[in-house]
Amino acid sequence: MAATADTVERVKKISVETYKYGFETEIEMDRIPKGLNEDIVRMISAKKDEPEWLLQWRLEAYRRWTQMEEPDWAKVSFPKIDYNDYYYYAAPKSMGDKPKSLDEVDPKLLDTYKRLGIPLDEQERLAGVAVDAVFDSVSVATTFKHKLEEVGVIFMPISEAVAKHPELVRKYLGTVVPTTDNYFAALNSAVFTDGSFVYVPKGVRCPMELSTYFRINAQETGQFERTLIVCDDDAYVSYLEGCTAPMRDENQLHAAVVELVAMDNSEIKYSTVQNWYPGDENGKGGIYNFVTKRAQCRGVNSKVSWTQVETGSAVTWKYPSCILQGDGSQGEFYSIAITNNLQQADTGTKMVHVGKNTRSRIISKGISAGRSDQTYRGLVKMLPNAKNARNFTQCDSLLIGDRCGAHTVPYIEVANPSAAVEHEATTSKVSDDQLFYCRQRGMNEEKALALIVNGFVKEVLQELPMEFAVEAQALVEISLEGSVG
Amino acid sequence: MLSIQNLHAQIEEDGKEILKGLTLEINPGEVHAIMGPNGAGKSTLGNVLAGKDGYVITEGSVFYKGQDLLALEVEERAHAGLFLAFQYPVEIPGVQMLNFLRTCTNETRAARGLPELSGMDFLKLARAKAAELKINPDMLKRSVNSGFSGGEKKRAEVLQMALLDPQFAVLDETDSGLDIDALRIVAEGVNALRDDKRSFLVITHYQRLLDYIKPDHVHVLADGKIVRSGGPELAMELEERGYVDYEKAA
Numbered sequence: 001m002a003a004t005a006d007t008v009e010r011v012k013k014i015s016v017e018t019y020k021y022g023f024e025t026e027i028e029m030d031r032i033p034k035g036l037n038e039d040i041v042r043m044i045s046a047k048k049d050e051p052e053w054l055l056q057w058r059l060e061a062y063r064r065w066t067q068m069e070e071p072d073w074a075k076v077s078f079p080k081i082d083y084n085d086y087y088y089y090a091a092p093k094s095m096g097d098k099p100k101s102l103d104e105v106d107p108k109l110l111d112t113y114k115r116l117g118i119p120l121d122e123q124e125r126l127a128g129v130a131v132d133a134v135f136d137s138v139s140v141a142t143t144f145k146h147k148l149e150e151v152g153v154i155f156m157p158i159s160e161a162v163a164k165h166p167e168l169v170r171k172y173l174g175t176v177v178p179t180t181d182n183y184f185a186a187l188n189s190a191v192f193t194d195g196s197f198v199y200v201p202k203g204v205r206c207p208m209e210l211s212t213y214f215r216i217n218a219q220e221t222g223q224f225e226r227t228l229i230v231c232d233d234d235a236y237v238s239y240l241e242g243c244t245a246p247m248r249d250e251n252q253l254h255a256a257v258v259e260l261v262a263m264d265n266s267e268i269k270y271s272t273v274q275n276w277y278p279g280d281e282n283g284k285g286g287i288y289n290f291v292t293k294r295a296q297c298r299g300v301n302s303k304v305s306w307t308q309v310e311t312g313s314a315v316t317w318k319y320p321s322c323i324l325q326g327d328g329s330q331g332e333f334y335s336i337a338i339t340n341n342l343q344q345a346d347t348g349t350k351m352v353h354v355g356k357n358t359r360s361r362i363i364s365k366g367i368s369a370g371r372s373d374q375t376y377r378g379l380v381k382m383l384p385n386a387k388n389a390r391n392f393t394q395c396d397s398l399l400i401g402d403r404c405g406a407h408t409v410p411y412i413e414v415a416n417p418s419a420a421v422e423h424e425a426t427t428s429k430v431s432d433d434q435l436f437y438c439r440q441r442g443m444n445e446e447k448a449l450a451l452i453v454n455g456f457v458k459e460v461l462q463e464l465p466m467e468f469a470v471e472a473q474a475l476v477e478i479s480l481e482g483s484v485g
Numbered sequence: 486m487l488s489i490q491n492l493h494a495q496i497e498e499d500g501k502e503i504l505k506g507l508t509l510e511i512n513p514g515e516v517h518a519i520m521g522p523n524g525a526g527k528s529t530l531g532n533v534l535a536g537k538d539g540y541v542i543t544e545g546s547v548f549y550k551g552q553d554l555l556a557l558e559v560e561e562r563a564h565a566g567l568f569l570a571f572q573y574p575v576e577i578p579g580v581q582m583l584n585f586l587r588t589c590t591n592e593t594r595a596a597r598g599l600p601e602l603s604g605m606d607f608l609k610l611a612r613a614k615a616a617e618l619k620i621n622p623d624m625l626k627r628s629v630n631s632g633f634s635g636g637e638k639k640r641a642e643v644l645q646m647a648l649l650d651p652q653f654a655v656l657d658e659t660d661s662g663l664d665i666d667a668l669r670i671v672a673e674g675v676n677a678l679r680d681d682k683r684s685f686l687v688i689t690h691y692q693r694l695l696d697y698i699k700p701d702h703v704h705v706l707a708d709g710k711i712v713r714s715g716g717p718e719l720a721m722e723l724e725e726r727g728y729v730d731y732e733k734a735a
Contacts, residue, residue, distance in 0.1 A: 437575040439559040440535050442593035451588055455579030
């Protein structure tokens with residue numbers, strides 16, 4: 001409609017706040033040579049002073065990876081990635097001596113996190129949130145470590161955990177996402193650099209939110225983090241990850257693996273606010289985000305919730321999943337995915353019901369604007385023993401303008417007659433009438449759009465820890481600036 | 486207050502002319518009714534005054550309190566005190582009425598240089614206005630117009646009008662789809678807002694709304710022009726004779 005086109009043109013002229021996390025930190029980096037081969041894998045392992053078993057584990061993953069094919073079933077397209085054209089390890093030189101405390105950390109690094117709104121100084125940090133800050137390939141600081149140790153919670157960079165708690169890491173690493181699970185998981189297993197490790201012992205309710213903040217800074221560098229969270233019997237933890245990167249013209253690679261293990265009656269709440277650089281309005285640059293996230297509800301009545309707010313990245317390929325093994329276990333997936341300009345996202349979840357009386361709930365809210373394309377891809381699988389298993393899925397898509405796309409691809413496999421699966425899906429469009437109505441009542445176009453979109457995603461925002469819900473809401477608004485149609 | 490001179494407006498998409506030289510003067514405190522057959526351009530007039538996209542003004546002018554109304558953006562017109570009660574209020578799922586109204590009120594206050602109202606203060610104000618208008622305050626907790634009955638939607642429009650405190654309100658077929666009880670409640674709400682400064686333009690097809698909202702002036706709009714003006718007695722005449730004469734004229 002002419003009116004819509006006119007609106008789009010008019011709004012384009014409104015100054016668009018550019019990606020505000022796009023600055024670069026100038027810092028001397030220690031890098032290993034570009035490219036990927038067995039020597040590189042050995043070098044990464046050596047940089048991390050890893051035990052022999054982990055090196056072998058990596059090498060095995062690398063060998064398997066070389067025999068695998070990059071998946072092509074997702075509804076995304078991008079030029080072929082030359083995996084030899086990336087650096088697989090980059091760390092600030094000043095981190096070479098492993099600073100013992102925050103006082104010894106390079107002020108440039110502390111300043112970077114401060115500018116990102118993540119002050120690592122414990123005095124300034126939001127009370128009740130512990131942060132592990134990962135800069136390219138290394139963790140630069142973890143706050144509140146000692147306070148957590150008092151209650152027995154282990155929260156540290158995974159490279160440190162390999163040295164300090166090898167028995168725990170070895171027991172769980174790769175048990176939820178095997179090294180050969182998929183192409184990107186195999187790649188990650190071979191070259192992962194840092195990430196967080198969390199262990200919450202039996203009966204402990206983690207007294208604060210745990211959070212990891214990932215920052216890709218160095219040029220032509222991939223980030224391959226690995227996170228492992230284990231919640232023992234009757235324990236509880238809430239964990240949040242955030243991510244940003246500088247604006248660069250070339251695409252950067254991010255292939256993470258996250259494994260969650262929930263034992264009897266335990267609960268893990270995992271929230272993500274993903275705001276990797278999405279590329280410019282012509283689709284130049286941005287992060288390729290290929291992530292494998294999976295939770296195993298091993299124990300009876302265990303529970304895992306994934307909540308994600310995905311606004312960044314040029315290409316997203318991500319399906320946080322739950323294997324509901326323990327009887328009575330529960331999996332939840334709450335997602336807001338926003339694509340603007342030329343972003344592409346193929347995201348969703350997998351709920352695999354193995355045990356009896358298992359329940360899962362999927363609420364997915366996709367918003368497409370600009371010329372972006374978005375796909376919800378979800379699998380609900382009820383295995384033969386999943387007696388009385390229940391699933392509820394709701395997938396809503398909201399379109400802004402008339403040049404974007406939204407697709408819903410649900411897969412449902414039921415092998416137990418007592419299982420019940422419910423699926424609801426809607427697609428709607430922010431209409432000119434809605435915008436006119438809001439403006440007639442005194443709102444400008446941007447405000448009106450933010451209000452309409454917030455109404456659409458509210459159900460999911462409510463699932464985020466309170467400290468981050470406000471931030472996420474602001475992010476939703478910024479991501480859609482200049483996209484009214 | 487409002488001065489419309491020789492206004493010509495066409496639909497952008499197909500160039501069809503709807504308003505063909507409409508002239509109308511409204512003074513502060515006056516209530517004008519515009520009546521006319523279907524397709525005469527009644528709703529177009531309301532939309533053009535509010536600044537809806539999709540129309541092209543080819544000739545004429547509209548001055549509102551001495552300002553060139555047509556040069557203002559939709560929200561600027563609202564800030565200047567123009568309110569349009571919609572014939573078909575728009576649904577906005579998931580957005581709580583209270584939050585919607587507070588955002589509207591604070592945006593308007595900001596534009597007028599007034600301080601923002603806190604959530605608490607606004608809630609008190611909204612509840613008080615709802616009580617004055619005999620509107621169930623539970624409406625404030627629901628999503629904007631979502632699942633509202635026809636009567637509820639129109640009552641919500643009157644509540645919004647009361648909160649935004651406009652100087653000039655256009656009521657576009659506010660009576661359509663209402664039963665007689667709902668009509669009375671809505672009309673009482675409008676009457677409660679009448680004073681010697683605020684003006685109303687009541688657009689309607691039927692005379693019955695004017696039994697409740699007594700106009701000072703009645704105009705007949707046919708084929709894009711005001712073809713006759715008079716006092717309340719004109720509405721009575723239309724009720725008896727219908728629009729037959731005017732349809733022929735068109």
